[in-house]
Amino acid sequence: MGSTANSQKKILILYYSYSSQTKNLLQAIMSGMDTSPVSVFMQRIEPVVTQHFPFGSVSKTIWKMLLTFFRQRLLIQPLPDACFQDYDLIILAGPTWSYNPSGPVLALFDRDGKKLFNDQIVIPLISCRGYWRMHWWGLKRLLTKCGATVPNLIVFSHPSHEPWRTLGVFLKLAGKVPERIPWMKKHYPKYGHTIAQLAEAERFGTQLAEVLVSGGNFAEIEFKTGPALYNKS
Numbered sequence: 184m185g186s187t188a189n190s191q192k193k194i195l196i197l198y199y200s201y202s203s204q205t206k207n208l209l210q211a212i213m214s215g216m217d218t219s220p221v222s223v224f225m226q227r228i229e230p231v232v233t234q235h236f237p238f239g240s241v242s243k244t245i246w247k248m249l250l251t252f253f254r255q256r257l258l259i260q261p262l263p264d265a266c267f268q269d270y271d272l273i274i275l276a277g278p279t280w281s282y283n284p285s286g287p288v289l290a291l292f293d294r295d296g297k298k299l300f301n302d303q304i305v306i307p308l309i310s311c312r313g314y315w316r317m318h319w320w321g322l323k324r325l326l327t328k329c330g331a332t333v334p335n336l337i338v339f340s341h342p343s344h345e346p347w348r349t350l351g352v353f354l355k356l357a358g359k360v361p362e363r364i365p366w367m368k369k370h371y372p373k374y375g376h377t378i379a380q381l382a383e384a385e386r387f388g389t390q391l392a393e394v395l396v397s398g399g400n401f402a403e404i405e406f407k408t409g410p411a412l413y414n415k416s
Contacts, residue, residue, distance in 0.1 A: 191220050191222045192222070192271040192395045192396055193221070193223075193269075193270045193271050194271065194273070195225075195270040195274070196209055196212075196213070196225040196226070196273075196274045197226050197228065197266065197273060197291075198225070198226075198228065198274075198275070198276035198277055198308075199227065199228040199230075199277040199278070199287040199288050200278070200310075201234060201236055201278055201285065202278075202355075204278065204310045204375045204376055205276050205277055205310040207376065207381060208276070208308065208380070208381065209225065209276055209308070209384075211381040212308075212385065212388035213225065215384070215386060215387065215390075216388045218389075219389070219396055221392045221396065226262060226265070226266055228287045228288065229260040230286075230287050231257075231258040231260060232257070232258070234257070237355060237356045237358045238357060239357070241357045243357075244357045247356075249281075251283060251285075251286060254283050254286075254289055255286050256286050256290040256293060257287050259287050259290045259291060266299065270303060271304070271395055272304050272305075272391065272395055272401075273300065273303050273331075274305075274306050274391075275288070275305055275306075275307050275308070275322075276307070276308035278309075278310045278311060279312070282314055282317040282318060283317065283318055292325050296325065296328075296329040300331040301329055302330055302331075304331070304332050306334065306336065306401060307319070307322050308337040308339075309338045310339050311339075311340050312340060312341045312349060312352045313341065313345065315338050319336060319338070334401040334402040335401045336406065337406045339376055339380055339383075339384070341374070341376065342377055342380070343370065343372070343373075347367065347370035350367070350371070351371035351374060352374070355374045361374070362374060387406060
């Protein structure tokens with residue numbers, strides 16, 4: 184992204200990624216920003232205790248799903264000072280865990296929410312298997328409570344159809360390889376996001392940078408993501 188000249192607009196990308204799906208989307212978004220005069224600082228939210236992917240068994244997966252349904256927090260490492268500067272745009276990204284923001288993101292709000300997001304423009308990016316609305320409502324409420332402006336939302340869901348999508352994600356978290364199970368692979372050919380979705384993410388990055396540099400309205404960007412069935416309701 185080059186130098187941080189005063190004329191450049193500044194973007195903070197703050198994220199948690201468990202299985203690298205969110206990280207892959209963000210790298211594509213950053214690629215789309217490469218030709219714009221913007222300065223981007225990207226920071227992963229790091230749990231104190233490393234979260235290994237996958238969980239490795241059916242019982243561990245069920246237990247983790249139960250804990251995350253009740254919004255379990257995971258303690259996180261301190262953020263670098265660079266995260267607490269004034270930015271022209273913050274992208275807050277992470278996966279949906281049992282209909283909620285992930286444990287590291289919830290812990291971030293508990294500790295640093297107001298300091299990070301007060302008087303900032305924040306666009307959330309959600310990576311999920313499909314059920315994202317409760318995550319979005321909760322996240323928007325938390326950001327608004329911290330004093331942020333939330334003009335838009337980006338959602339990427341895994342593209343397989345239900346019930347195969349939910350079953351495939353569950354099996355993957357349990358340490359199985361659903362893409363290779365004969366009765367599953369026809370319905371669930373791939374875990375996570377597709378090459379086409381990464382191309383969409385790159386296009387969104389270009390749009391975000393262009394709107395930021397031109398002084399446009401983020402609310403007017405149409406983040407249509409195919410199978411995510413996104414709308415602003």
